Amino acid sequence: MVTPKVISRTTTSEALDQGYKWGFSIDIDSDSAPKGLNEDIVRFISAKKGEPEWMLEWRLKAFRFWLRQKQGEPAWANIHHPVIDFQDIIYYSAPSSKKDGPKSLEDVDPEVRAAFDKLGIPLNEQAKLAGVAVDAVLDSVSVATTYQGMLEKAGIIFCSMSEAVRKHPDLVRKYLGTVVPYTDNFYASLNSAVFSDGSFAYIPKGTRCPIELMTYFRINTANSGQFERTLIVADEGSYVSYLEGCTAPIRKESQLHAAVVELVTLDNAEIKYSTLQNWYPGDKEGNGGVYNFVTKRGKAQGRNSKISWTQVETGSAITWKYPSVILQGDNSVGEFYSVALVNNYQQADTGTKMIHIGKNTRSTIVAKGISAGHGNNTYRGLVKIMPSADGARNFSQCDSLLVGDQCGAHTTPYIEVRNPTAQMEHEASTSKVSDDQLFYCQSRGMSVEDAHSMIINGFCRSIFQELPFEFAMEASQLLKVSLEGTVG
Amino acid sequence: MPLLVIRDLHASIGDQEILKGVDLTVNAGEVHAIMGPNGSGKSTLANVLAGRPEYTVTKGSVQYQGHDLLAMPPEQRAREGIFLAFQYPVELPGVRAWQFLKAAMDAQRQHRGLEEMSARDFNRLLQEKVQQVEIDPELVKRNVNEGFSGGEKKRNEILQLALLEPKLALLDETDSGLDIDALRIVAEGVNRSRRPDNAIVVVTHYQRILNYITPDFVHVLMDGRIVRSGGAELALELESRGYDWVKEAVS
Numbered sequence: 001m002v003t004p005k006v007i008s009r010t011t012t013s014e015a016l017d018q019g020y021k022w023g024f025s026i027d028i029d030s031d032s033a034p035k036g037l038n039e040d041i042v043r044f045i046s047a048k049k050g051e052p053e054w055m056l057e058w059r060l061k062a063f064r065f066w067l068r069q070k071q072g073e074p075a076w077a078n079i080h081h082p083v084i085d086f087q088d089i090i091y092y093s094a095p096s097s098k099k100d101g102p103k104s105l106e107d108v109d110p111e112v113r114a115a116f117d118k119l120g121i122p123l124n125e126q127a128k129l130a131g132v133a134v135d136a137v138l139d140s141v142s143v144a145t146t147y148q149g150m151l152e153k154a155g156i157i158f159c160s161m162s163e164a165v166r167k168h169p170d171l172v173r174k175y176l177g178t179v180v181p182y183t184d185n186f187y188a189s190l191n192s193a194v195f196s197d198g199s200f201a202y203i204p205k206g207t208r209c210p211i212e213l214m215t216y217f218r219i220n221t222a223n224s225g226q227f228e229r230t231l232i233v234a235d236e237g238s239y240v241s242y243l244e245g246c247t248a249p250i251r252k253e254s255q256l257h258a259a260v261v262e263l264v265t266l267d268n269a270e271i272k273y274s275t276l277q278n279w280y281p282g283d284k285e286g287n288g289g290v291y292n293f294v295t296k297r298g299k300a301q302g303r304n305s306k307i308s309w310t311q312v313e314t315g316s317a318i319t320w321k322y323p324s325v326i327l328q329g330d331n332s333v334g335e336f337y338s339v340a341l342v343n344n345y346q347q348a349d350t351g352t353k354m355i356h357i358g359k360n361t362r363s364t365i366v367a368k369g370i371s372a373g374h375g376n377n378t379y380r381g382l383v384k385i386m387p388s389a390d391g392a393r394n395f396s397q398c399d400s401l402l403v404g405d406q407c408g409a410h411t412t413p414y415i416e417v418r419n420p421t422a423q424m425e426h427e428a429s430t431s432k433v434s435d436d437q438l439f440y441c442q443s444r445g446m447s448v449e450d451a452h453s454m455i456i457n458g459f460c461r462s463i464f465q466e467l468p469f470e471f472a473m474e475a476s477q478l479l480k481v482s483l484e485g486t487v488g
Numbered sequence: 489m490p491l492l493v494i495r496d497l498h499a500s501i502g503d504q505e506i507l508k509g510v511d512l513t514v515n516a517g518e519v520h521a522i523m524g525p526n527g528s529g530k531s532t533l534a535n536v537l538a539g540r541p542e543y544t545v546t547k548g549s550v551q552y553q554g555h556d557l558l559a560m561p562p563e564q565r566a567r568e569g570i571f572l573a574f575q576y577p578v579e580l581p582g583v584r585a586w587q588f589l590k591a592a593m594d595a596q597r598q599h600r601g602l603e604e605m606s607a608r609d610f611n612r613l614l615q616e617k618v619q620q621v622e623i624d625p626e627l628v629k630r631n632v633n634e635g636f637s638g639g640e641k642k643r644n645e646i647l648q649l650a651l652l653e654p655k656l657a658l659l660d661e662t663d664s665g666l667d668i669d670a671l672r673i674v675a676e677g678v679n680r681s682r683r684p685d686n687a688i689v690v691v692t693h694y695q696r697i698l699n700y701i702t703p704d705f706v707h708v709l710m711d712g713r714i715v716r717s718g719g720a721e722l723a724l725e726l727e728s729r730g731y732d733w734v735k736e737a738v739s
Contacts, residue, residue, distance in 0.1 A: 273551065435541065436578045443538050443574075444592035444648065445566035454591060458582030458631070 062182035063194030198228035222330035234269035267302030287346025289317025300332035324353035342375025351381035371407035508712030537571035567599035567653030676699030
């Protein structure tokens with residue numbers, strides 16, 4: 001067993017792109033594994049986290065499975081990128097000032113605290129995000145979780161995944177990998193082997209989580225990958241609204257982010273999962289940016305349970321992501337509301353899978369794609385009605401909006417129906433921001449940029465309505481910032 | 489100094505010349521009516537003044553408050569006080585009418601060095617104007633022009649006129665397609681916005697609206713030129729004798 005240790009100093013390169021205001025990096029010592037991936041690295045990560053044997057064994061099984069996936073990365077998506085050298089990535093990086101995480105919020109490194117302040121995520125329980133419990137993840141580790149005390153009183157567990165593995169092993173063992181097994185796909189296998197942190201939440205029976213739970217993911221260290229793993233379990237009759245936000249510094253090289261999120265709802269439970277994805281998208285020529293290869297899936301296991309995904313994807317050079325719902329319980333409900341915006345040379349291949357197994361299961365898909373610059377946007381979605389799913393219903397709507405004439409929008413819906421009682425509806429549209437619309441806004445005094453922003457926000461309205469209020473405001477701002485420089 | 493001075497204005501869309509030398513002077517406090525048969529260039533004139541990009545000005549000049557209007561992008565013209573009430577207002581799906589109006593208001597206030605209005609102050613002002621122009625208060629909660637009837641769209645334009653208080657209002661056939669009640673309401677809205685320091689140019693095919701809005705000057709536009717100008721009585725003469733009469737007189 002080796003214990004590699006590298007102290008690295010990070011540097012800023014803010015001059016690369018002024019448009020992305022989250023592009024700063026902080027100068028802190030970090031405790032990193034050397035580049036590359038082998039069994040020793042997997043053991044190293046597990047040891048760093050003080051994990052029990054079963055967890056290490058699971059990681060190793062995943063790693064060996066990943067090695068055997070000869071075909072490599074999935075090639076079916078409508079995305080293009082240079083071959084990723086998986087030996088040229090740092091798989092573990094943590095601020096070195098801590099070992100097992102700060103004991104309390106007061107122990108958080110001031111530099112780290114300041115960085116999160118700058119991102120608008122203050123790590124104290126007042127200020128802007130009062131009323132939202134935040135688990136802040138920097139590179140590979142969770143640096144702080146707020147409001148834990150208050151949540152504990154309600155019986156709710158909200159902590160980093162590392163802490164959950166140590167403190168709540170029974171729950172983690174019971175559910176980890178049950179929705180996304182380590183054999184699921186190339187990136188899910190990789191994540192299962194090397195995941196470093198993430199969030200864990202458990203909402204006990206009959207409990208309505210009194211505040212929003214949030215995880216804020218931040219990549220800092222250069223050449224590092226982020227592989228977080230999130231697991232949320234809503235026990236019978238419970239409810240939770242969970243938010244996820246993410247940003248990364250501006251760097252010339254691309255960075256890999258391969259997360260896995262698993263959700264489980266038991267009878268009558270509901271999880272509402274909202275994402276604002278704002279990883280660094282690369283510069284105007286398409287250099288750098290985060291490769292976002294994410295597997296998100298929920299299992300609506302119980303009767304009358306509900307899983308709702310809402311995502312606003314504005315960042316990343318490449319987004320490859322299909323938050324899905326397995327509708328297993330009778331009368332269960334799955335929802336997917338998405339806004340995906342690509343600009344410059346960004347590529348997105350995103351959508352959902354709704355797998356209907358239980359009777360009278362219902363799913364709704366509303367996907368809005370916006371393409372600007374040389375961006376390429378693909379909606380890819382599967383609705384599958386299994387023979388057992390009597391009375392299943394699906395409504396899908398996919399709308400594409402084009403800005404300019406160099407971008408692309410594609411819609412690839414797959415529908416598989418194996419039960420004659422199913423009701424399916426599919427609507428799709430493609431439109432352009434028209435000159436008449438722009439002139440109308442301009443003739444009232446709005447700039448071309450503000451006019452675009454208003455029209456595009458209008459296009460996304462039905463999705464933003466699904467977001468919690470603060471997130472909706474931020475999403476609207478994000479769209480505006482993401483479009484800067486494309487029009488006018 | 490006149491508010492607006494148009495000299496020998498020529499404008500085309502594609503290869504087709506539509507305005508072929510328009511001269512017009514508008515002073516603050518005046519109401520001008522521009523009349524003419526279909527295809528004479530009335531709407532083109534209004535749209536060129538507002539800066540619609542499809543039109544190319546090939547010759548001539550437009551001075552607005554002593555500045556070169558043609559050098560300004562459309563949004564700057566609006567901020568400087570030019571307002572076009574559209575003949576066919578477009579729909580903006582998902583954009584709430586009040587939100588659109590507030591954005592317009594904020595953009596114009598910012599240009600004048602004023603602060604953005606608070607949501608509360610804006611709402612109060614908006615409600616006041618909504619009552620004035622007698623439109624359904626629910627309309628401003630809906631998406632801009634989406635599912636509005638023809639009359640509602642026109643009234644929504646007049647609501648914007650009332651709210652933005654422009655120095656030079658250009659009404660592009662605002663009266664077309666309106667029933668008599670809607671016409672009265674629109675005309676009252678226009679009359680209410682008349683002040684000594686602003687001017688209104690009413691582009692219309694019919695004399696009808698001029699029963700409600702009394703113009704100081706009436707101009708007849710034909711084949712891209714103003715061929716005759718006069719007082720309010722000219723409109724009545726046109727009504728009784730038709731455009732052919734002017735055509736014959738000119739040729």
